[in-house]
Amino acid sequence: xxxxEHIPQTYEDACSVLARSHAEEVQFPIRVYCFPDPTRQEVxxxxxxxxxxxxxxxxxxxxxxxxxxxxxxxxxxxxVPVVTLRPSDDFPFRSSVALVTEAEWERILAGDLRIxxxxxxxDRYQIWPQ
Amino acid sequence: MTEDLAHLxxxxxxxxxxEYLAGQxxxxxxxxxxxxxxxxxxxxxSAFENNIPExxxxxFLQMATENIAKAIFLRSGNTGWDxxxxxxxxxxxxxxxxxxxAARLGWRDFDAYKRFLRDVxxxxxxxxxxxxxxGSIVEKANVEYPWPGRDSLGNEIWYVPAHYSFxxxxxxxxxxxxxxxxxxxxxxxRFDTIF
Numbered sequence: 367x368x369x370x371e372h373i374p375q376t377y378e379d380a381c382s383v384l385a386r387s388h389a390e391e392v393q394f395p396i397r398v399y400c401f402p403d404p405t406r407q408e409v410x411x412x413x414x415x416x417x418x419x420x421x422x423x424x425x426x427x428x429x430x431x432x433x434x435x436x437x438x439x440x441x442x443x444x445x446v447p448v449v450t451l452r453p454s455d456d457f458p459f460r461s462s463v464a465l466v467t468e469a470e471w472e473r474i475l476a477g478d479l480r481i482x483x484x485x486x487x488x489d490r491y492q493i494w495p496q
Numbered sequence: 497m498t499e500d501l502a503h504l505x506x507x508x509x510x511x512x513x514x515e516y517l518a519g520q521x522x523x524x525x526x527x528x529x530x531x532x533x534x535x536x537x538x539x540x541x542s543a544f545e546n547n548i549p550e551x552x553x554x555x556f557l558q559m560a561t562e563n564i565a566k567a568i569f570l571r572s573g574n575t576g577w578d579x580x581x582x583x584x585x586x587x588x589x590x591x592x593x594x595x596x597x598a599a600r601l602g603w604r605d606f607d608a609y610k611r612f613l614r615d616v617x618x619x620x621x622x623x624x625x626x627x628x629x630x631g632s633i634v635e636k637a638n639v640e641y642p643w644p645g646r647d648s649l650g651n652e653i654w655y656v657p658a659h660y661s662f663x664x665x666x667x668x669x670x671x672x673x674x675x676x677x678x679x680x681x682x683x684x685x686r687f688d689t690i691f
Contacts, residue, residue, distance in 0.1 A: 384594065391593045391610060419586040419621065422578070447584075449591040450572035451690060457596045462572065465590050482574030 373456050377406040380459045381493060384409050388463070389494040392417070398494035401485040408450075408460040410485050411493070412474075418465040421446045422479065446470060447482040500570035501687075507563030508684050510556045515677070517553035518665055550665045551657035555639040557668070558626040561585040564680060571691040582630045586621040588683075589613045600690050601682045616676050622664065637662065 374380035385398040394417040401410040422444045450462040462483050466474065473479040474487075481487075497505075565584035568591075569577060590613075592601075598609035625631045628638035635643045639662070642654045667673055683690070 387594055393614075418590055419583065419624075421583065421587065422581075445574060445577040447569045447574040447577045448572050449568055449588075449691075451594075451597065454596045454600060456599070457594070461594075463591060465587055480576070482569075482572070482577050484573075484575060 373458065377403075377409075377459065380457070380461075381409050381411070384457070384461055385411055385493040388413060396494070397492060399490045400493040401481075401483075401487065401490045404486070408462055410448075410462050410483060412464045412466060412471070412481065412490075414466055414468060414471045416467050418467055420467055421465070421470060444479050445482045446474065446479055450483070498570075500567045503563045503570060504567035504684055504687055507560045507567060507680075510560035510563060511677070511680055511684070514553055514556035514560055517548055517556060518668065549658035550662055551639045551660060553665055554623075554626055554662055555657075558623055558639060561620070561623055561680065562627070564588075564683060567687065568683075568691055571687075582627040583624065586617070586624045589617050589620055597690065600686060601679070612672075612675055612679070615672055616679070619667070619672060619676060626662070626664075 372383075374383045381400050381402070385400065388411070389396050389398055392415070394415055396413055396415040396417075399412045399414070401412065403410055446464050446466055448462040448464045450460060453459055464481050464483070470479055474481065562582060562585055565588050566579060568588065569584060570579065593610065593613050595606050598606050601609075603609035603612075626639045628636075628640050628643075637643065637655065637657075637660060639657050642656050645653050645655055647653050668677070
């Protein structure tokens with residue numbers, strides 16, 4: 367099982383190492399997409415599995431959604447949150463990860479859900495499995 | 497004080513109240529209990545000994561975990577995220593499974609840390625579902641409001657959380673539950689170094 371056995375030196379290496387490390391930690395099927403940060407400072411991943419808890423209870427809280435920047439109430443979308451971790455000595459990049467179910471991923475692709483990190487979605491690519 | 501830190505402080509305080517009600521020793525010995533009198537060394541005065549309903553101790557545990565999780569999500573930005581949701585805590589073990597997080601939380605044995613996170617996921621979900629609005633069943637056992645049911649004759653009855661046995665507090669006293677409380681304290685105490 368892969369660990370963060372070496373300190374990633376480049377942004378691309380950091381993305382690969384973190385995705386692989388996370389994917390090989392779990393004992394269920396998982397896909398991981400990378401959303402590259404244009405500034406190359408933050409590793410941004412979306413991990414997809416039905417073994418993750420749902421993020422959004424749209425039936426209860428749709429009316430309370432705060433619109434995102436530039437959005438009016440009619441355009442407010444439900445948001446899947448990310449968790450952002452600071453860099454450390456053995457992983458010298460910020461990392462932000464969203465965990466979604468398959469249904470939530472489909473809603474993200476359809477534009478019905480958005481990721482809380484305000485990432486650009488058009489540059490995404492599947493990083494795991496390779 | 498920022499919003500994320502406000503949630504963290506509220507969560508810390510709720511965790512202390514949970515420990516007081518549950519009669520568990522604090523994970524940080526010597527930490528004042530925020531105004532509550534110190535618990536006797538024999539742990540007398542716990543929820544069981546003083547007939548404090550299990551629901552009340554668990555209510556504070558549910559609130560503490562929700563606030564600590566919200567502190568994490570708010571620190572992470574998440575513009576437009578529904579901060580009023582009660583679904584937050586069960587995702588946290590999944591988010592913290594990297595080796596460098598284990599090290600920051602003081603776990604030297606990464607395999608043990610991984611085992612802990614795997615083992616604790618269902619417990620975290622169970623705590624989250626103590627809230628009346630979490631889960632697929634609309635009216636269900638929860639720590640806050642009465643819920644309807646049927647007796648053996650089919651008559652409608654009302655369950656009172658304060659009278660209900662959740663069978664969870666006793667499990668929180670076992671090693672996995674104690675480890676979870678310690679984990680929460682570590683998250684709160686090392687918050688600024690991790691998030």
